[in-house]
Amino acid sequence: MASITQTAAYKRARRQHLKSTRNRPEQLDPHWTPFRIAEKKYKSHFPPPDLSNVLDLATADTSRVDEVEKGVWRGRPDAAEVRQLFTSAGRQAYVFSSVPGLVLLPSFLSQETQKELVRWSLRDHARYPNETNLDTHYTVPSEGLWNTFRTSPSLVVTPRAAPSTTRSFSGPRELISNVPASPATYSALSAVPKPDPTPSPTVPPLPASALIPRLRWANIGWFYHWGTKQYDFTRGKQVVSETIADVCRQAVGTIPWNEVFEPDAGIVNFYQTKDTLMGHVDRSEVCATSPLVSVSLGNAAVFLIGGLTRDIDPVPILLRSGDIIVMSGPACRRAYHGVPRILENTLPVHLAADGMDEWLPYSTYLETSRININVRQVFPKGFDPGLKAPPHS
């Protein structure tokens, strides 16, 4: 950890910490749940978190030495109780005694597939007709923000609402609690009105280049309604690209799952290194057991996963580029999980600039970013959602 403490960013964080805590005794709030305590610990920039309790299987993998050495952050291969599965495809897969249904597939994606999925996320997917967080507030050209940025970086993207000074733009994903979806609640939840979100009147016009770091998510498949935290099935479903559906089927093919798996919804999360994702449960899918496939690209992150309440102490896992986790079954699909920390300067060498013009913009973006592709199946096998012909598919 010695080199982190020498950096300007660390010194700045230390000054800030000392200033903000000058008259405050250092103590944990007795009301915090074990999940919250873990989030606080890994979120901290000063002091930087100790990762010795974080499972990091890459540190025991000789083919990942470069990747581990490049970043100063490392966890331990024996920090959690895991068991290796022998999969038919001969790939590595690990299960956790504390979270039944969680499978970690370290280094599942080849270096070339990781690059392909980065291009897909930014260039092909985060654009019309798929929705992104920016669409509520900005009139983003239909070729998408990334392609606009590539061809006209200084083109000014205009806000949707007339300016005012009274409301503010909430930026990151908002997390509110919601009724768990299930076959029993499906009709009632579908009937809840899902009004369009209101564009913020305070967002400034910005050149495409300045909006790029504000891209936070892009929807996959069925449209998700953030206001109610339920899917809005009346909007139909966008096609789930074979590029990602195929990766998900391959991942699910390596785990013990004998039922149908057809990915039809999800989200691409774009994180800057300062971003976090608060502990939450993904409970909007009508099927509470079918696999959720979560792909990590770019900088590494600390991922926490606990149990059905925040009172369960979560297991911290260091997810690196190319790792996949699969969450299935009732215990895991409804388990609290979150991302309290993106680990700066952990972009693996194979995603850094390689001298090719084509890759340069992606590598520059990735220097300070992590991308997570999170794919789910909404309906259980045989469930008839009673939907009329969707308008988009």
Ligand SMILES: O=C(O)CCC(=O)C(=O)O
């Ligand atoms: O970024 C991650 O690894 C997890 C994302 C997640 O939990 C979600 O999108 O619901």
Ligand SMILES: [Fe+2]
């Ligand atoms: Fe999630």
